[in-house]
Amino acid sequence: MVAKVLMTGNAAIGEAAIRAGCQSYFGYPITPQNELTEYMATHLSRRKGCSFIQAESEIAAVNMVYGASLVGVRTMTSSSSPGISLKQEGISYLAACELPAVIANMSRGGPGLGSIVAAQSDYFQATRGGGHGDYRTIVLAPSSVQELADLTHKAFDLADKYKIPVIILGDGILGQMMEPVEFKHEAPAELPIRSDALRGARGRPSKFIKTFTSNPAELEEINWSLFRRYELIKRDETAYETFLAEDAELIVVAFGIAARIAKGAIRTVRTEGLKVGLLRPITLWPFPYEAAKELAKGVKQFLVFEMNMGQMLEDVQLALEGQGEVSFYGRPGGVIPTPSEVARVISRLYYQKGLNK
């Protein structure tokens, strides 16, 4: 049996990354994800064949990731909201060059320097590209320390499989809270090098990786090919969880830590006989549109709950295509509502909409 250990979410990402074969981490301190950078300094920097750099900026860090990905090793960086804004340049280049990399955003309140506590206001940035150009990144939204570890491992596999940057969209609390976590994998002894890596032209013709072209038709072709791959990801990698949804009259849609809070609230209102369930997207891109649409066949009331002003809300509305009615409860800025607050919002809506009748 694998032993459970008590760990912060940030450290769990680091440990899971190492066990996934991550050979290089490049970061820059920002609260609330410093424990991850520190974990890598302690556990990765002296590992054979591995490298760690505290870069001079997020821009440098993500470009180091780009360099490491070019030569075919598993590589990652992490940051929190303002730092992720700076990484967007590099993320766009990674996406354009079809280079795998993992980027964790343990997000905090924004805009601007914002607050240093958990928030979910980077949803648009993460799911809409964030950087310039026509591209997508896979976005994974864990809601427990265990899931942070599991999804970090998965992020590396997905990144390699689809040659795409994968974003782990966590948040401040998730990164800093401690929970028992179990790591199912051992770090590989022999670390694999991606076969298409750029490692000098020994035994083969030289090659180059570029995105710039003066020919729009060439770029259009590249964009089409990227989008064909994105279609495959949508088909095969969309992930979500439902909770007490079978008999529900009202579905709460929430992701990450908000989903965790919503679960607590749902348990409370269930004890009062309210039939409420949860839809929790695990991949924010691709968003589980089909799952939401499917639920709307039986359920007419939806409540989107986010720690922002309604960003995933737009995806839920898109998914439902006018089926069902969507309400919204949002707490921006880094305010973390309690399960009982959310329970009150749920039951008020439940009665307002006459679902008790």
Add this chain to the structure above:
Amino acid sequence: MKKVFTRPKSLKRNTFHYCPGCGHSIIHRLICEVIDEMNLQDKVIGIPPPGCSVFAYYYFDVDMAESAHGRGAAVATGIKRAFPEAVVFTYQGDGDLAGIGTAETIHAANRGENVTSIFINNAVYGMTGGQMAPTTLSGQKTTTTPYGRDAILEGHPIKMSEILALVEGAAYIERVAVNSPANIRKTKKAIHKAFQVQLGKLGFAMVEILSPCPTNWKMSPYEAWQWIDKEMTKVFPLGVIKDITERGDAD
């Protein structure tokens, strides 16, 4: 008959897109000659920038990857740390290395990254149409200093080589020019040395090359060569600026 001059093996048979009299084409060739002589063709990874040399991968027959504007030193760092056997060089203009990429360059140098930077100083942003560069001379007219660069308003020409020489991890910094056969020969020697420093794992090496941009300087190629001697070298004097190998701790 003895062949005395030929195309370097690591230079592809493509026609350069550069303007007549541009320094980029000379410098490309020199780098390729050095790569051949040092037998590095299958070990090199080159990082060209956005800038007139953005298409450098069409000319160098070695592995190459595009970098975002200014980020060459960070990309090179990532490559070298993840794959130390690679021989990595960045090829960067002055807008790139001395403007948007100052931080990446100084910090890569400070960490003593074993990479080689080839820094093309042509005192303008060539690709975007001849705007002011950080290295534009005082009084020099560009499209964004139409009245001539005024130090009070636009700052002074920045001396990256001198700045980098102060940085502990920089092992070898030399400024050369490609405006005469003698200077071209010296440039080649400097490039050779900069790769040697990398192979010897001695730290960061940079060759700053004063390079003509006749098009944006609005000069004939010959006038541009002369302008380098008459004006540019006054602000950017040629020579070795730092060389730790002279202390006897290298080959």
